[in-house]
Amino acid sequence: MQEHGEKSPDLDPIPSKRYFTIGEAAELCDLKPHVLRYWEQEFKQIQPIKRNNRRYYQRQDLLLIRQIRSLLYEQGFTITGARQWLTGEVAGDDSARYQQLIRQTINELDDILKILKSHK
Structure with a gap:
């Protein structure tokens, strides 16, 4: 896990599955689960599905979380x-x-290409 302010390593490609637990999401985004829970409060766009008191993230959630991580x-x-x-x-300036x-x-x-190459 990197410290705030360090340049992030390349993140692993997001596997092609429908739902990810908070632990899987945190690992794929190089964050801790409590950070994800906090960001859910701060960024209304992050809306994991909640069932039986558990969070399930989808691919678009992980892409958004990675974007927020990059911004911060x-x-x-x-x-x-x-x-x-x-x-x-x-x-x-929007550039x-x-x-x-x-x-x-x-x-x-690049992530998609890596996934496709790994399935040969």
């Missing part, structure tokens, strides 16, 4: 700033945001 730990956003960025409330979206898309495509 790698790009230096505050929670308020990250929340504003995610809701599109940040004023000013940095588009560059980030392009980087994220490339990373996701």
